Amino acid sequence: MGTQNVAPGDYRERPSRLTGAVVWTRVATGAPSDTRPVLPDGCMDLLWTEGRLFVAGPDTHAYVPPDAGGRYVGIRFHPGTAPTFLGVPAHELRDRRVELADLWSGAEARRLTERVDDAGDPMAVLEAVAVERAADAGPPDPLLSHIVSSLGAGHSVARTAADAGVSARLLHRRSLPAFGYGPKTLARVLRLQRALALAREGLSYADTAAVAGFADQAHLARDVKELTGVPLGTLLGGGGGGGGSGGP
Known part of the structure; x- marks a missing residue:
């Protein structure tokens, strides 16, 4: 399911090919009425929006996104699995949103961002990136x-x-x-x-x-x-x- 058919304000998700994960897409209008709190769920997300890849760490309280419009695509990892993918302990990202370039090498982050930016279906490409890295990481603990x-x-x-x-x-x-x-x-x-x-x-x-x-x-x-x-x-x-x- 690509994001091009998602109306402003819509949120959609589906199970990922990566075990236990969910891929999702949302088009935010930027209106205050379209801003909803994101509740703690034990998960971490890798997110893309035009020209950016960033990580949402595990939350201990509701997170209210700023009133910013745009198209967002994300993969929400099953609790406990994202740190292996990211190579960063989860407690270092608790209650934070962090640019991927701050966690990985700038060159690698730019390459992946461009790969998703250029895709006709950013959701599918972001999911493919996660599946590829998960295969290298081995089975979950x-x-x-x-x-x-x-x-x-x-x-x-x-x-x-x-x-x-x-x-x-x-x-x-x-x-x-x-x-x-x-x-x-x-x-x-x-x-x-x-x-x-x-x-x-x-x-x-x-x-x-x-x-x-x-x-x-x-x-x-x-x-x-x-x-x-x-x-x-x-x-x-x-x-x-x-x-x-x-x-x-």
Whole structure:
């Protein structure tokens, strides 16, 4: 799916050929009404907009892009997989948007930027770049995959470590460079995403809290406000949390 058929303000995504990743495209109008917060999801993105390649690091709170129009294409990596692709520990990019030329050699970044700039379908080319580099990086670390699946299922950090046969200290040490923060923060972020998905399916807030693993509805409300900056009702009512970790 190319970006040329995307209307201003539209956001679209599809599963990537890279396991666990998503490729997406968005045409921003630059109007304040078109600016939506990007919510923490444990992921990192490689993004392209005309003449630029940059990286969105893992967020600990909602990111509000500036009111800038333009076409954006991105690949959102499965939690824990982007640092291998980028060659940079995730915690160095936490809550940051960084030019790719600041992470890689300027010549390599320029070559890749020109390759995407010249493409008729920037989404396909950006995805191909990611697939090529992933093939060189080798298979994902099974411990990191276990951490994501266990915490994503609502298991505690202690159980996640025990099931993996490692100490909680080692789990934390491995999590920082992979996810950008420790397993407790990752668990909160994944629980937030799980709760939002349930609420959007029509569950009441009380049932959402219970199913997602919160102590009660008040706990859900506090976490949503702390991580997104807005109340749950406002977030869902306004359709906030659009995909893509974009923005200049």
